[in-house]
Amino acid sequence: MKIPLEEHLPYRLLALVVLVFFYIIYLLKMWAQKRQGICTQQIDRQKEPSIHRVEICMSIATVGIIPAQLLSIAFGWSYLPDSARFTGFCLGMLGDLIFLISVLCMRNSWRAGIPDKDRTELVTTGIYRFSRNPAFLGFDLQYLGVLLMFGNGLTAGFTVFAAVMLHLQILQEERYLTETFGTPYLEYRKQVFRYLGRR
Structure with missing residues (x-):
């Protein structure tokens, strides 16, 4: 008798591995920067209203998706075949890996939100040679993987909401980087795609 793939692969555990690994990276990076006196969390800083609104909505989306994912995992709400689920695990782990590499390459310039007063460096090396926004790409792949x-419907709705809000945040950051770094950033934009690839 053939044993279903579900019994070989404990998808609840694998999904939790994807989530735990991702958020450990996020929290450890924030903790490491805090120990150096760097405020990673820039979302609640005073900014022009349009930037502030996008950042607040992005925060709601990226925090709200966590309980949606955990509830789906806890109750086993899945309407997709095992082949999609295994692909999701691989995609989620790829997102985690890309996110890890991006925050390591960004070093102390990594921020959550647009810096209010901090002066950060323009990072164009490492994984940033192939993506202008690898951390956001990592978020999206983790969400899609789960x-x-x-x-x-619950995870689908929050995934779409989070992906849209992250994209709007990227557009805000592009304006900020253009104003802050000028020509070097514009040249970088010509060479590297927003999510993945080079010209």
Whole structure:
């Protein structure tokens, strides 16, 4: 008798591995920067209203998706076949890896949100040679991976909401980087795609 793939691969555990690994990276990076006197969290800083609104909505989306993912995992809400679920695990782990590499390459210039007063460096080396926004790409792949593992209306809705808000945040950051770094950033934009690839 053939044993279903579900019994070989404990998808709830694998999905939790994707989430735990991702948020450990995020929290450890914030902790390491805090020990150096760097305020990573820039979202609640005073800014022009349009930037502030996007950042608040992005925060709601990226925090709100966590309980949606955890509820889906806890109750096993999945309407996708095992092949999609295994692909989701691989995609989620790829997102984690890309996120890890991006925060390591960004070093002390990494911030959550647009810096209010901090002066950071323009990072164009490492993984940033192939993506202008690898951390956001990592977020998106992690979200999509968990969605494929536990595909239902709740995770789908939050995944779309989070992806849209992250994209709007990228557009805000592009304006900020253009104003802050000028020609070097514009030249970088000509060479490297927003999410993945080079010209």
